[in-house]
Amino acid sequence: MRKKAVAAPTVRAEMAGPVRMVEATVFASIRPIIRKEFRQIRRDPRTLVFLLALPGFLLLMFGYALNFDFKHIPLAVCDQDGTQASRDFLARLGTTEYFDILYRLDDPRLVDGLFGRDQAKVAVVVPRGFADDLSSGSGAPIQVLLDGTNSTSAGTAVGYIAAIVQSASLRMTTQVLEGRGFRGLSVPVAAEVRVWYNPELRSALFLIPGLMAFVLMIIVVVSTSFSVVREKERGTMEQILVSPVRPLALIVGKTVPYALISLLSAHLALGLGYLLFRVPIRGSYPLLLLAMGLFLLGGLGQGILISTVTRTQQVAFMIAILTTLLPTFILSGFVFPIRNMPGIIQAFSFFVPARYFLSALRGIMIKGVGIGAFWEQILFLAAFAGLTITVSAVRLRRSSGVEGEGRKRR
Amino acid sequence: MTSSSIEVRALSKRFGAFTAVDAVSFDVRRGDIFGFLGANGAGKSTTIRMLCGLLEPTSGTALVAGHDIRRSPEKVKRSIGYMSQKFSLYEDLTVEENIRFFGGVYNMAAPDLASRLRWVLEMAGLRGREHSLTRNLSQGWKQRLALGCAVLHEPGILFLDEPTGGVDPVSRRAFWDLINRLSEDGVTVFVTTHYLDEAESCNDIRLIHAGRIVGAGSPSALKASTIRNPILEVECGRTVEAMDLLRREPWVRDVSIFGVNLHVGVVEEAEGRRRLAARLEQAGIPLRRIDRIVPSLEDVFLRRIEDSDKEAGR
Numbered sequence: 001m002r003k004k005a006v007a008a009p010t011v012r013a014e015m016a017g018p019v020r021m022v023e024a025t026v027f028a029s030i031r032p033i034i035r036k037e038f039r040q041i042r043r044d045p046r047t048l049v050f051l052l053a054l055p056g057f058l059l060l061m062f063g064y065a066l067n068f069d070f071k072h073i074p075l076a077v078c079d080q081d082g083t084q085a086s087r088d089f090l091a092r093l094g095t096t097e098y099f100d101i102l103y104r105l106d107d108p109r110l111v112d113g114l115f116g117r118d119q120a121k122v123a124v125v126v127p128r129g130f131a132d133d134l135s136s137g138s139g140a141p142i143q144v145l146l147d148g149t150n151s152t153s154a155g156t157a158v159g160y161i162a163a164i165v166q167s168a169s170l171r172m173t174t175q176v177l178e179g180r181g182f183r184g185l186s187v188p189v190a191a192e193v194r195v196w197y198n199p200e201l202r203s204a205l206f207l208i209p210g211l212m213a214f215v216l217m218i219i220v221v222v223s224t225s226f227s228v229v230r231e232k233e234r235g236t237m238e239q240i241l242v243s244p245v246r247p248l249a250l251i252v253g254k255t256v257p258y259a260l261i262s263l264l265s266a267h268l269a270l271g272l273g274y275l276l277f278r279v280p281i282r283g284s285y286p287l288l289l290l291a292m293g294l295f296l297l298g299g300l301g302q303g304i305l306i307s308t309v310t311r312t313q314q315v316a317f318m319i320a321i322l323t324t325l326l327p328t329f330i331l332s333g334f335v336f337p338i339r340n341m342p343g344i345i346q347a348f349s350f351f352v353p354a355r356y357f358l359s360a361l362r363g364i365m366i367k368g369v370g371i372g373a374f375w376e377q378i379l380f381l382a383a384f385a386g387l388t389i390t391v392s393a394v395r396l397r398r399s400s401g402v403e404g405e406g407r408k409r410r
Numbered sequence: 411m412t413s414s415s416i417e418v419r420a421l422s423k424r425f426g427a428f429t430a431v432d433a434v435s436f437d438v439r440r441g442d443i444f445g446f447l448g449a450n451g452a453g454k455s456t457t458i459r460m461l462c463g464l465l466e467p468t469s470g471t472a473l474v475a476g477h478d479i480r481r482s483p484e485k486v487k488r489s490i491g492y493m494s495q496k497f498s499l500y501e502d503l504t505v506e507e508n509i510r511f512f513g514g515v516y517n518m519a520a521p522d523l524a525s526r527l528r529w530v531l532e533m534a535g536l537r538g539r540e541h542s543l544t545r546n547l548s549q550g551w552k553q554r555l556a557l558g559c560a561v562l563h564e565p566g567i568l569f570l571d572e573p574t575g576g577v578d579p580v581s582r583r584a585f586w587d588l589i590n591r592l593s594e595d596g597v598t599v600f601v602t603t604h605y606l607d608e609a610e611s612c613n614d615i616r617l618i619h620a621g622r623i624v625g626a627g628s629p630s631a632l633k634a635s636t637i638r639n640p641i642l643e644v645e646c647g648r649t650v651e652a653m654d655l656l657r658r659e660p661w662v663r664d665v666s667i668f669g670v671n672l673h674v675g676v677v678e679e680a681e682g683r684r685r686l687a688a689r690l691e692q693a694g695i696p697l698r699r700i701d702r703i704v705p706s707l708e709d710v711f712l713r714r715i716e717d718s719d720k721e722a723g724r
Contacts, residue, residue, distance in 0.1 A: 032514025036503065043502045235496030239559075242462045242492040243515045244484055 029245045033253025037227070041257060051223055051261050055215040055269045062211050063204060063277050070156045076103035076111060076120040083131035089142075092168050093124060098160045111145055121147045122157050134172065197366050204277040209361040210334030212269045213354045216292075217299050217324045220262045224303030225316040227254060232311060247396040251389060255300040262296050282368030291364065294381035295357040299324075301388025308395040328354040356380045414473075415440045415567050415598035416461065421470035423456050430456040432621035433470060438600060438614070440566075443593050445612030446602040447711065453621040454602040458571050461600070462492050475566055488516075491560035495572040497552045499559065501545035505536050508544055509559060516563040523562075530558030533588065550581025557588060561597070568592060570601040574608065586611055606707040615707075617714055624718040629707055636713050637705045639663050640679040644672040644686065645699040652695050661685055673709070 041048055077090050094101040103120055105111065114120040125143040133140035144161055148154040198205045231237040240250060273279035281288060303320065310316040330336060331345070332354035338346055349355050356377035363374045371378065416438035423431040431453040438444045448454045459465040461474055463483035472479045475489035499508050509530055513523040531537045534554035536547075544552065553573065561568060570589070574582045586608065593599050601612070609615055610629050617625035617632075625632055646652050649672055653665045656674060661682065663675035676682030683700055690697045 028517050029515055032511055035514070036500065036507070036511045039507060040500065040502050234501065235494055235498035236500060238464060238494060238496075239492070239498035239512075240515060241464055242487055242490065243512070244487045244517070245515050 027249065029243075029249045030253040030256075033245070033250060034256050037254055037257040040227075041261070047223065047226075048261075051219055051258075052265050052268065054219060055212070055265045056272050058215045059208070059211055059269050059272050060276070062214075063208060063273070070153050070160075071097050072100050073098060073122055073153070073157055073160075074102045074120045075099040076105055076114050076123040077101055078105040078108045078111070078123065078125045080108070080128045081126050081130040085131035085134055086126040089130075089168055090124065090126065093161075093164055096160070096164060098157075098164075108143070108145075115145075115147045118147075121153070122161065124161070135176070137176070202277075205279055205366055206362070207335070208273040208277055208279040209365055210332065210358050212266065212273070213295070213332060213357045213361060214328045214334055215269065216262060216266055216296065217328045217354055218321070219265065220258065220296055220299035221303040221306065221324045222317060222320045223262075224255060224258050224300050225306040225310070225320050226313055227258065228304055228307035229310055229313050229316040232307070233313065247393045251304055251393050251396065255297070255304070255389075258303075259293075259296055259300055262299075263292065266292050266296070279365065281365050283364035283370070287371055288361070288364045291357060291360040291378060291381065294378065294385050295353060297385035298353045298381060298388055301385055301392055304392040305388050305395065308392055327352040331355065332358050334358060353381060353384045356384075414438060415442075415475060416444075416600065417473040418457075418461070419471050421457065421460060421472055422468045423453075423460060423465065424468045429621050431460070431467075434616075434618070434621075434623050435470075436616055436623065436626065438598060440598050441593060441596050442613045443589060443599045443601065443611060445609045445615040446600065446618060447604065447606070447609050447615055447707075448602075448618035449604060452618045454618060455571055457618070458569055458600065458602055461486075462490060462569055463487055488563075489566055491563070491565035491568045493556050493560040493568070493570050493573055495575040497549075497556035499544050499552060499556055502543065504541045504543055505531070505547070505555060506540040508555065509562065512559040512562050518563055526562050526564075530555070530562060534558050548581075549577050550584065553577050553581060553585055554588065557585070561592065565597070567598045567600065570599065572602055572604070574603070574605065582608075606711060609707050617711060619715050619718055620722075622718070625710065625714045632707070632710050633705050636710045637675070639675050639677060640682065641703055641705050641709070642674045642676060642679070642682060642686065643668070643699075643701045643703045644674055644697070645670070646672070646690060647696040647698075652690060652693075655689065655693055655695075656686070659685070659689065673703070 041051075075093065077093070079086050079090060090101070093099050099122065103110075103114060105114075105123075108123070108125045111120070111123040111125075114123070123145040125145070127141065127143065130140050130142065142165070144158075146154050146157060228237070231240070270279075270281070274281075302323065306316055306319050306323070310319060327348075328334065331338070331349040331352045333349075334354070338349050338355065341349070360374040360377040360381070363369045363377075367373070414437040418434060418436050420433045420435055421431060422429065422433050434453075434457065446454050446457065456465065460467045461472055461479060463479055463486050467480070474486045477485040477489065479486055500511065503511065506527065509527050510523065513526065518526070531540060534551065534557070536551060536555060539547070539551075544555065547555065557570075557573070574585060577585065589599055589601070590611070601608075603609060612629065614628055615626070615632060616623050625636065627635065644652070649667060649670065653667060653672055656662050656665050656672070661677050663677065665672055665674050667673075674682070674686065676686070679702055686700060687697055
């Protein structure tokens with residue numbers, strides 16, 4: 001029965017074969033690839049969850065955990081003077097939201113134990129004779145002890161303490177002078193600080209755009225490199241390469257679905273950032289979309305490029321993580337300011353697309369500036385996307401053969 | 411138009427210092443089942459990959475369906491079908507989705523695709539399983555589906571790279587039936603294999619060893635030209651002892667064990683039979699049967715490799 005069925009339609013001779021086929025244009029074969037890719041993604045819910053939920057999840061984790069706003073620092077005070085002046089001074093420290101006075105000590109030596117057990121981070125000791133020194137005008141020293149284990153938080157605490165002490169002593173000086181008969185005193189230089197873009201100095205505003213770049217880059221690069229390497233592992237890549245499909249069509253067909261999905265997850269991250277951390281989009285949305293689109297394209301290109309030099313999903317994953325995680329975390333200005341880095345490291349950061357995306361993103365979302373402020377960044381993102389996609393199209397044309405031989409020779 | 415589907419001229423492929431394929435030349439007649447035989451690593455796959463445009467040759471040329479594989483690989487790709495030992499299908503797509511995908515990749519028009527879809531389902535015996543996921547199919551079914559996808563666009567030339575690995579004997583037979591039908595319909599089939607029984611189904615064969623062709627012709631011609639002395643199949647007791655014994659006789663060319671029997675190459679048949687019987691009787695080994703047999707391709711292949719290695723001084 002089977003034999004009969006085979007014989008029924010005659011197979012054409014090779015000269016007649018191609019006639020029936022529509023002339024293969026680059027774009028005609030993109031559609032079946034896109035359709036197939038979406039089908040595969042749908043059949044693999046774990047990947048879809050990874051693509052859509054991970055950005056939100058990481059945003060939550062990092063958004064709450066990566067917080068540089070130090071408030072309610074546990075404070076221990078030791079008042080050895082025991083006067084009205086010393087009590088007033090210490091009370092002033094406790095009224096700010098930066099410090100919570102948790103311990104009142106009789107002996108400054110107790111500070112050691114408190115620091116060791118992490119029960120206090122800062123201790124202020126007002127020595128005997130504080131009030132006398134104050135009124136005599138000879139300058140009243142106080143002692144501030146800090147747990148410097150975390151240099152960042154310690155540095156911030158020093159800043160807070162210094163500011164509070166300064167303002168307190170300014171007030172005291174004026175009081176003393178006014179008590180001596182001087183009227184209408186004013187401070188010679190008064191800085192009127194007004195913070196732009198982020199008046200409350202919330203670090204979330206600074207971190208969330210960077211976090212988006214970070215998360216999107218990892219997802220996009222990992223998922224695209226996986227989707228290509230999987231085809232190599234199963235041999236379907238070879239099957240496609242013997243067909244008339246052009247490498248460019250293959251790349252476009254494979255990237256479009258992932259581009260759309262990662263754009264969707266970018267919007268989920270934006271939404272979460274707005275709802276949970278009140279991160280606004282002050283500038284133009286189309287511009288934001290353009291920046292995101294170019295950044296994602298670059299990441300997709302990088303993912304495919306990785307897949308052309310690797311043979312297994314494990315290796316692809318390692319390279320993808322290595323080339324996205326570290327540079328995007330460290331060299332993009334996400335957490336650490338680039339201008340504080342040594343020259344050579346700064347030079348490296350020029351090759352990290354997240355760096356450009358980040359400054360465009362912060363410009364659009366937080367500052368609300370127009371394209372004039374970051375057209376160079378947009379240009380670089382476009383160049384990076386163009387470069388990675390072109391190189392991977394060229395490499396894809398050759399990689400199958402190299403890969404096949406590697407398998408044969410083993 | 412020439413009568414050759416494929417013309418290969420001094421085709422070579424080197425990877426660094428390693429020469430995988432060393433200036434091979436051959437023609438494949440239209441409608442033939444052309445067997446490319448060799449051990450693993452002999453250069454079979456490298457050759458087939460060059461002919462399919464997956465790998466660029468280091469030197470030499472080849473015409474596939476009249477198109478130069480260097481100058482117009484795109485035209486070559488449209489004239490051929492290719493199936494590898496991996497049965498490269500999407501395991502997470504259904505049978506029908508796989509067929510439709512490859513139809514789309516070859517830009518097939520909708521009505522053509524619809525009729526070929528029915529044809530493939532019928533041919534592979536997959537009617538009623540259109541919506542099964544490919545990963546749930548047996549190896550034999552996967553193999554026939556992969557074949558169907560490879561000839562979906564009705565190519566004139568079909569390349570099969572070790573197409574029967576990991577498939578049970580019944581499915582292998584069914585698969586070869588399909589290959590024979592395709593060949594009868596005028597499709598040129600280029601198949602690499604290391605199953606020598608499969609090679610018996612080929613019209614024309616090349617033996618490849620260490621990147622070089624060491625034998626050419628139909629299975630019967632190959633046997634006739636390689637092994638000129640008669641081979642006797644001997645059924646006797648104590649075969650191992652008998653083999654050691656016969657090996658020392660000057661009138662014996664070679665002795666090997668095939669199953670429970672011995673294959674003894676002798677200089678001349680009648681004298682061979684006589685001496686063999688006498689020698690075994692002398693040693694007290696019971697002799698049950700002596701038959702003249704046609705040598706198998708395995709005999710041919712081993713002899714050719716030996717000769718070629720001797721020539722190369724290995």
